[in-house]
Amino acid sequence: MRYFFGLVFIVFTLKLQAQVASNYTISFENAVQHEAQVKAEYSNLKSDTVTLSMSRSSPGRYALHEFAKNVYDVKVTNANGDTLTTTRPNPYSWQVTGHNGSINLSYTVFANHGDGTYAQVDETHAHLNMPVVFMYVPELSNQEIEVTFEPREDLNWKIATQLKQQQGNRYYARDLQYFFDSPTILANYKKRSFKVGDQNINLVLHDEEASEAQVDSYFEDLKKIVLEQRKVFGELPAYDYGEYTFLACYMPNATGDGMEHRNSTIVTSTTSLANGGIKDNIGTVAHEFFHCWNVERLRPQSLEPFDFSRANMSGELWFAEGFTSYYDDLSMVRSGVITPEAYIQGLVGTFNYVWTSPGRQFFNPIEMSYQAPFVDAAKSVDETNRENTFISYYSYGSSLGLALDLSLRAEGLNLDDYMKRMWQDFGKTNTFYTIEDLHQTLNTYAGTDFGDAFFSNSIYKSGMPDYEALLKQVGVVLETKDEIGFGAYVRDQVILSNPKMGTSAYSSGFQKGDTLLQLDAIRLDGSVSLNSVLSTFKVGDVIAIRYKRFGKEKKTNLTVQTERTYALSLIPSTDKAFTKKMEQGRGAWLKQSE
Structure with missing residues (x-):
């Protein structure tokens, strides 16, 4: 009996400790001016001085965003309505004293950027990413939270979120x-659902131009991608509350983006399904859904727990984001949403961006991943030299995913099974992984020599894999071209990018902002293509060039040099060069597996 009463006491104590300690209400009376009104009741407070904070970062984004900048009309009272004293120790916090264990708070948030990180409130919708909108009390972070949404009934708003519905709103x-990982849309949306086993996959679509038939067509492509990606891992994750929801906002007032969350994703675009969105928007859907395994559950140790008070840095983003980028288009071609020809052509831009970039001499993929707080929707006013020093970990990782997949296939293996092993060992068991775990799992799957070679050459260093041989085995031709070029982006004769290292523009000392006036005897007046003029010369020719910098005309000599580009193309199945082995390799790689 003593054991029974002791157990009851423990359960009762735990229940008290886990009570709802943060209770929010949010309304949108002044939506026309992009305002949301938030009220909060905080209880179970133990500290004499309580800190109220606004997040500085958001899940899935790694830079600082300082959401406090759009918060105003802050009022703090006790349970009796008496105003409490607040101080501001920093730009993103308020400190409160004189409370009796509970605090009432009210404030206004301005929100007019509808994407995967921020929030937007107007008379079309309330598009909410929670860290942007809700203050929090750090000492209550591990306790339960409730929120009541007050939708605009006059605008026919409905609520869509991965949060658990308690009662009503x-x-x-x-x-x-x-x-904070649970974005929410309030809008007059359309909804589609289908079951995979005993779980629901939902599409919540806010798109006022799309017809029902267009929504159905889009949903069919979405279903194909969901089922195709499930094959990579052998199963869907066990979603909380048995549901996964695509929160899609394809409105002219939105901003194009996508952001993964544990049981949902925000996907935004200005392109309606009626205006090309069926084709243009589906790639983001494919990317974000793959994240419900890779990064949401198959998760780097470096991102746990996510810290809302600072920038979050991870050296694993080449895998978490980059391999996801590899699989988004791959799952679309495997499921028949795009053609193999379109898939191969889609690789070309990324391939050239990665493998012609000077950035590889400065940072390997791990170090490129470290740059995320500086580039992932981060803003600054000073100039950077990203053209020469940075390669997106999305693109870099995607190219490495292609190389690893084809390298494994040359050994009778494949990337799908490596991903499945990572899922079984880490994602499914809620074990956070490190770079060393990625390395050792590859060694276990493909052999130590294979794994060590890949990581030593392409992850710890910046070596380029032998793509020509790798692609040839699946009937894809890689052509390397060295063509005369200037080496900087020029429009209306003005240089608009930092010249790329090793090019004519860089070697000749040109800068972003220079205006080109005359090349040899040819005046440049906007009607003449710079590269077409350069192509009339030979490599090594030295050309006189006049330009303007800081309002003054200058002269210099430019030595004609080449720039490297790559082209990819499928060998047609009717071509004599297309062997049976290539056919089998391509089929296993690109076709929908049975």
Whole structure:
């Protein structure tokens, strides 16, 4: 009996400790001016001085965003309505004293950027990413949260979110991490659903121009991608509450983006399904859904727990984001949403961007991943030299995913099974991984010699894999071209990018902002293509060039040099060069597996 009463006491104590300690209400009376009104009740407070904070970052984004900048009309009272004293220790916090264990708070948020990170409130919708909108009390971070949404009934708004519905418009999150990872849309949306096993996959679509038939067509492509990606891992994750929801906003007032969350994703675009969005928007859907395995559950140790008070850095983004980027288009071609020809042509831009970039001499893929806080929707006013020093970890990782997949296939293996092993060992068991775990898992799967060679050459260093041989085995031709070029982006004779290292423009000392006036005897007046003029010369020719910098005309000599580009093309199945082995390799790589 003593054991029984002891157990009851423990359960009762735990329940008290886990009570709902943060209770929010959000309304949108002044939506026309992009304002949301937030009220909060915080209880179970233990500290004499309580900190109220606005997040500085958001899940899935790695830079600082300082969401406090759009918060105003802050009022803090006790349970009796008496105003409490607040101080500002920093730009993103308020400190409160004189409370009796609970605090009432009200404030206004300005929100007019509808994408995967920020929020937007107007008379078409309330598009909410939680860290942008809701203050929090750090000492209550591990306690339960409830929020009541007050939708504009006059605008026919409905609520869509991964949060657990309690009753009516009241929703629940088990803690702050889950709450801030749960974007919410209030709008007059359309909805489609289908079952995979005992779980629901939902499309919530806010698109006022799309017809029902267009929504159905788009949903069919979405279903194909979901089922195709499931084959990579052998199963869907076990979603909380048995549902995964695509929160799609394809409105002219939105901003194109996509952001993954544990059981949902925000996908935004200005392109309606009626205006090309069926084709243009589906790639983001494919990318974000793959994240429900890779990064949401198959998760780097470096991102756990996500810290809302600072920038979050990870050296694994070449895998978490880059391999996801490899699989988004791959799953579309495997499922028949795009053709093999379109898939190969889609690789060309990324391939050239990665493998012609000077950035590889400065940073390997791990170090490129470290740059995320500086580039992932980060803003600054000073100039950078990203053209020469940075390669997106999305693109770099995608190209490495292609190389690893084809390298494994040359050994009778494949990347799908490596991803499946990572899922079984880490994602499914909620074990966070490190770069060393990625390396050792590849060694276990493909052999130590193979794994060590790949990581030594392409991850710890910046070596380029032998793509020509790798692609040839699946009947894809890689052509290397060295063509005369200037080496900087020029429009209306003005240089608009930093010249790329090793090019004519860089070697001749040109800068971003220079205006080109005359090349040899040819005046450049906007009607003449610079590269077409350069192509009339030979490599090594030295040409006199006049230009303007800081309002003054200058002269210099330019030595004609080449720039490297790559082209990719499928060998037609009717071509004599297309062997049976290539056919089998391409079929296993690109076709929908049975």
